[in-house]
Amino acid sequence: MTTSTPVTPPAGAAGAASPRTGAAAQCSPVLPGRGALRPLGFGEARVTGGHWAERQAVNAAASIGHCLHWLGKLGWIDNFTRAATGAPFDRAGREFSDSEVYKLAEAMAWEIGRTGDPGLEARFRELAAVIAAAQEEDGYLNTMFGHPGQRPRYSELEWGHELYCYGHLLQAGVARLRCHGEDDFTRLCRRAADHVCDVFGPGGLEKVCGHAEIELGLAEFARATGESRYLEQARLFVERRGTHTLGDGGFGRAYYQDDVPVREAEVLRGHAVRALYLAAGAVDVAVETGDDELLEAVGRQWDRTVTRRTHLTGGMGSRYIDEAFGPDFALPPDRAYAESCAGVAAVMTAWRLMLATGDMRHGDLIERVAWNVLSGAVHPDGTSFFYANPLHVRTADAVPPTDAALSHQAAGGQRAPWYDVSCCPTNLARTFAQFAVYLATADETGVQVHQYAPAVVDTVVGGARFAFTMATAYPDDGAVRIRVEANGGGERTVSLRVPAWAEGARVTGPDGAARAVEAGSTATVTAAFVPGDEIRLDLPVAPRWTVPDPRIDAVRGCAAVERGPVVLCAESIDLPCGADVAELTVDTSVAPVERDGRIFVSAQVHDRDGAWPYGPAAPQEEGKSAEVALIPFHRRATRGPASMRVWLPTG
């Protein structure tokens, strides 16, 4: 799918020199100085309905407030106030809890940019003031180290997460700069970034952080402020990684990617979120410094990771013990870790690679992750979350209480309101707030549409306004209608991603002529569009059987049902006679059928007894035939305790 061949970005194809439609065009988390595609800001792309509008509305109405409540309740905000006093205090939370406050600040800043909500603006300022109070004279900011009774600053870079926290702070600073402009908070961020450069710059402490994140934080903050010093520091951190500046740690150096230099690695490995943040930051550095070798190296690693270390849902990470990638094709559905934050980070990496290379196939992975990992990680009501997103839950776990934080190593059967390690809720909140930017990009010749949703795009192409609306009930319906609303220029090209699964897709231009387009390609329509012109893309979204590569041992002999980008699953709730999903086999010779908006498969439900479970081959006992309803994976665990599986045994 995303077998990118990194290409040298055409100089000046996009970037700072490109015209924008006002300040809101800057409301975008990644604005590279060069690259094949130019991202759009909130002023240029907007979701107007459907699933993503709903997710954004719930995020604004429920999730952001929920996170603020929990950060307050657990004392993770109060840590800043207490650190500011200068007196010893009993700090709450884990070593990275400051970053949750920053990620929430980032979510709020994007959301303010999206809606201009004055209540949220007031809450942002309150939070920013609390953070500011804890910053030291020299720019240092962390509530875990350096205060009376605490360990010294930067004494424990393997696990201390100090630079990781700055990375998130700077991403919040980027959001604030772009959606609001310079203020006390962004100045605080500048002081912090300067401090990092002072301490970790040439001749300083030549180390990296055990959790990558500062790299992409500094690189984007350099883009947002124009300060090349920050980019140089990001570059230094990327280059140092893999040179054993960290200790061996409990899980070995691969855990934090300090085993091999970034440009020499062959695949993403170790802790999945660390690996993906590092990859994203390395792309940023490669793009801004013109380091095509580095860009190509990350592209190669990404391709192998997507084709050999990614679950059907787009989830990444196979290991509970270290939240890590496993070896190639080690993709157990029941122990899929597929952390929600790894989903966020996978979108970040794929997005950066696409902007750099122009390869629209990266949009397939973004779509897959967005629908299956990110959407499913948050309950439809916005107040409970999955940390891990396994594709198979064997036991029908009870729904956890709404007032207690769960262990993040819980088996993943039900969403929890919060976790002891609670990186996911705030990470999801900032991602949903900024989701509109992933819809489309522009270049000098036209607009590229990456995600299909009811939306408005209103941007500038070749110096002239180009605007359209997109109407669709995708993926319930495969028809996507794009109606041009304004074209201030002449001939323009609209490029449409045709997903790799979309065998039989067709595109119809404004002239009414329909043609077949290849799955896994880009459908382009070039015309001197006038308002009212319509482009129609028809994607085949009938539910389909999907089988795994025979090398994926853990799901051999199974099939899954997908509908467009949406992965479906069986829940025991939908099985007859209280059966468990362990007793289900399906008949893939019968296509899944849709009836009254539900999708059904032909199945057998077995009732098997116990004996030594290994022996000579014997015909499997017939089960009871049944038609079994499947539901979208992202809607699992919303109807009470259930066992669940995506991969359904075929015999």
Next chain:
Amino acid sequence: MTTSTPVTPPAGAAGAASPRTGAAAQCSPVLPGRGALRPLGFGEARVTGGHWAERQAVNAAASIGHCLHWLGKLGWIDNFTRAATGAPFDRAGREFSDSEVYKLAEAMAWEIGRTGDPGLEARFRELAAVIAAAQEEDGYLNTMFGHPGQRPRYSELEWGHELYCYGHLLQAGVARLRCHGEDDFTRLCRRAADHVCDVFGPGGLEKVCGHAEIELGLAEFARATGESRYLEQARLFVERRGTHTLGDGGFGRAYYQDDVPVREAEVLRGHAVRALYLAAGAVDVAVETGDDELLEAVGRQWDRTVTRRTHLTGGMGSRYIDEAFGPDFALPPDRAYAESCAGVAAVMTAWRLMLATGDMRHGDLIERVAWNVLSGAVHPDGTSFFYANPLHVRTADAVPPTDAALSHQAAGGQRAPWYDVSCCPTNLARTFAQFAVYLATADETGVQVHQYAPAVVDTVVGGARFAFTMATAYPDDGAVRIRVEANGGGERTVSLRVPAWAEGARVTGPDGAARAVEAGSTATVTAAFVPGDEIRLDLPVAPRWTVPDPRIDAVRGCAAVERGPVVLCAESIDLPCGADVAELTVDTSVAPVERDGRIFVSAQVHDRDGAWPYGPAAPQEEGKSAEVALIPFHRRATRGPASMRVWLPTG
């Protein structure tokens, strides 16, 4: 296989009242006061050749000395000397390192009983003196708690392992009492046992240890000393377990079986070694107190564990993160934890259940574990060990250095000389030293043969001597010849376990008449044997294909080859063109063939490329046909780095 129906042990069928052939008959780790079968001591059963004789010789010549070396090198023995000074000291090792010293003492005590080695006797005395010096006036003995600068005694029962350590001390005491008799070491053990009863008895500290072991230690020590107080204390510990006397802990109460009372549980769960030691101790208590309800409860839990939570190798435990059982049928071969110590503990539990109930089918599991887990956990040279025993190793790990302890969470591709948590080497050492006792048992009517190996059995049945030799090249050859050497009585019955896999087995009595015997049954031959009479059992040991229960998701669509009880595996070393085992598929329509002592299967070796690994069903590309040699799983990783798998994809 081992679907035991616990039966009420016939009162007086065996036990203390039974005649024995001298003191060496007492050299046996489990001597129940009642039960269906009477275990034999070293004086009654002896391995005289073949695989097990070799394992015992290597254990004596290499492993015991190796363990002594490492315990010295790491300071785990020195902890006792330093604790004895009364001054603060920097203690070496984890909280349970004392137990390694005790387990080694136990191994030495059995080995002294087996061979009478005077050098070993001298080393045992030295070690015992070091341990003795650290015992407090009141019997307390632990180098981790209660000394200056340490946490108070029994302040951390969840993780402190104090009672666990006593359990191993008492097992060493049992070995010493039975193979040598009362001495300073056994008196030390008595003081420790009394101390435990004083502190944790009625009206005392009503808690249990986070790691079960004291239960079976006390129960057997009660048997060895005749002190009913120790049995009563064991009973109290078993009854207290599951009543939440421990905190919730990091992994939840099921981790240390404190979730549900023993007699109410449905299956073994949580940390596998903890669960199995507890089960073994509960059987001891049930047998000695006549608690048939408890015996039946453990039997039920065991049956479900064997039929739903056990790997083909007999390995138990599916989880790296907490070394625990997974849910039913969650048996991933690559992440099979199947800890070596869980193998030791599984043998302990199965053995106790068999003695209590007389159900010889438990011998199948003992045989499977002994051949595949225990034998494979030690390198043939006796100086490196597996902690985890997965059935699939995806990456060809380098052989670790011989002078460094590895993390016990290492992926299990190669044996290491020692581990940070190094419970397995000493546990294996004590088990190999005592292995002869698992060969056979007796009752009032005859002898039951459980394991087939060159051996001598010389015991007393019905008050009269009954002796035979066993000659066999099993499992390379399926013929087992038992030649009666002495029969002081009249009619006697020799019972032979017919393994569940042994379809087509035949038994021939002294009259020369052969008859078919059913797989999974007991073949009995009853006669008024005279010296020279021969019984012959023919077991079909041609290599065979074995397939898994369809509910074992992780190995669906695979088959394995077994030869008798021995599980085979493919190693990449044996594949053509440097291929990896990931690229192998086998043709199960062709039976495995044996040629020149090696076993071959028909296979294809593939060379597949990378793309998004999920899509519509497509015919698999043909691979290159090859005949691939398999090796016994217990001989894996003895020829350098290799990827390895037991379960071979069939397509």
